[in-house]
Amino acid sequence: MEQLRVDLGERSYDIKIGYDILANVGEYLKELKLGSKVLIITNELVDSLYGREVEQAIKDAGFGVSIAKIGDGEKYKSLDTARELYDQAVEANLDRSSTIVALGGGVVGDIAGFIASTYMRGVNFVQIPTTVLSQVDSSVGGKVAVNHPQGKNLIGAFYQPKLVVADVKVLKTLEERQLKAGLVEVIKHGMIWDEEFFRFFEDNREDILNLKPEAMIYAVKRSCEIKAEVVAQDEREMGVRAILNYGHTIGHALEAITHYQRYVHGEAVAIGILAAAKLANKLGMLDLADVTRQENILKDFGLPVSFTELDNDDILKSLAKDKKVQDGVIRFVLLEEIGRVVIKSDLPHNIIREVLEELRG
Ligand SMILES: NC(=O)c1ccc[n+]([C@@H]2O[C@H](COP(=O)([O-])OP(=O)(O)OC[C@H]3O[C@@H](n4cnc5c(N)ncnc54)[C@H](O)[C@@H]3O)[C@@H](O)[C@H]2O)c1
Numbered sequence: 001m002e003q004l005r006v007d008l009g010e011r012s013y014d015i016k017i018g019y020d021i022l023a024n025v026g027e028y029l030k031e032l033k034l035g036s037k038v039l040i041i042t043n044e045l046v047d048s049l050y051g052r053e054v055e056q057a058i059k060d061a062g063f064g065v066s067i068a069k070i071g072d073g074e075k076y077k078s079l080d081t082a083r084e085l086y087d088q089a090v091e092a093n094l095d096r097s098s099t100i101v102a103l104g105g106g107v108v109g110d111i112a113g114f115i116a117s118t119y120m121r122g123v124n125f126v127q128i129p130t131t132v133l134s135q136v137d138s139s140v141g142g143k144v145a146v147n148h149p150q151g152k153n154l155i156g157a158f159y160q161p162k163l164v165v166a167d168v169k170v171l172k173t174l175e176e177r178q179l180k181a182g183l184v185e186v187i188k189h190g191m192i193w194d195e196e197f198f199r200f201f202e203d204n205r206e207d208i209l210n211l212k213p214e215a216m217i218y219a220v221k222r223s224c225e226i227k228a229e230v231v232a233q234d235e236r237e238m239g240v241r242a243i244l245n246y247g248h249t250i251g252h253a254l255e256a257i258t259h260y261q262r263y264v265h266g267e268a269v270a271i272g273i274l275a276a277a278k279l280a281n282k283l284g285m286l287d288l289a290d291v292t293r294q295e296n297i298l299k300d301f302g303l304p305v306s307f308t309e310l311d312n313d314d315i316l317k318s319l320a321k322d323k324k325v326q327d328g329v330i331r332f333v334l335l336e337e338i339g340r341v342v343i344k345s346d347l348p349h350n351i352i353r354e355v356l357e358e359l360r361g
């Protein structure tokens, strides 16, 4: 098993990454010396695949366990679902020493963390991410949230987990669409921070898509290392953390205007990444060769890089709701080369429109 530390002073925590380690989760929880009650938040599908193993492991370690299930999909990352989860936390008699365990993908992790951050003003939180996306990105760094119909993650908090346990064995049951969409966030970390890591995906496509344990453990570990390094420098996104939003400015707008139903998150970010690459090129910051490299890798991993039917005005209106907006000015995360990133304000609207037209399939 590999282990990393997210260095955040008194909010520091470990990320454990391995193959077939779910049965150890109870022992890991015991080491944290938490209260005796655990509420597992998951969904029907993940519960049916991994719920019993995790429940038993936590019970065997001496905890009392309740389970709450939410609907499957981004549209359930909502205040309506949160209200139902608060009822179940009350029903389970959680107290301030209790722990909420998120067992699932980023949707489960984000909403479970939001409940953990607000229930009784904060209870312990542990992440057991079960998708590529949640293992390489969403379980680390403490962004927890639900969506608003007008914008992604508009209601949330920064609330760090006490522990993250990523078992790459569970990725075998993922649908291909979800596997590919999750890879966008890992490749994103290569694009913004580490050209060599980006190249690893160019060179090892088959091993990654076939979920070779060694390749996946490396991908999850390096991805979490990069994210942990950025988050340790800027936990609450006052500065450098915004680079983790590469591809998300337009990506989030696409998700919101399609009512969180057309794209899964990674797909929308893939389109957003190509948009950001083209913007950087039009602004004279990024060579065409580096735009092409980004486009090719997204295509090679079977990701969308264009959209149809959407209205430019709707996209531009939605950009105004981005959390990176400051005093009405939209900020974009752009590359100068693969591995080197900057944040740019106030891009001319005509250039954004030009790029949107180029992305129209
Ligand atoms: N907090 C953050 O820093 C952060 C970072 C990136 C993304 N996110 C958020 O994460 C969400 C997307 O997460 P996601 O891509 O994991 O989607 P998801 O949570 O919807 O999971 C994708 C699908 O996979 C299923 N699933 C989960 N684990 C499985 C397994 N092991 N086997 C088979 N099926 C499984 C789920 O039931 C779901 O149908 C978005 O809401 C996004 O905004 C948050």
Ligand SMILES: O=C(O)C(=O)C[C@@H](O)[C@H](O)[C@H](O)COP(=O)(O)O
Pocket (backbone or CB within 6 Å): 137, 141, 143, 152, 153, 185, 237, 241, 242, 244, 245, 248, 323
């Ligand atoms: O952790 C971060 O910071 C990120 O930006 C990671 C993103 O992949 C993630 O989708 C995040 O939830 C987006 O945050 P938001 O603040 O733009 O809602």
Ligand SMILES: [Zn+2]
Pocket (backbone or CB within 6 Å): 137, 185, 248, 265, 269
């Ligand atoms: Zn994301």
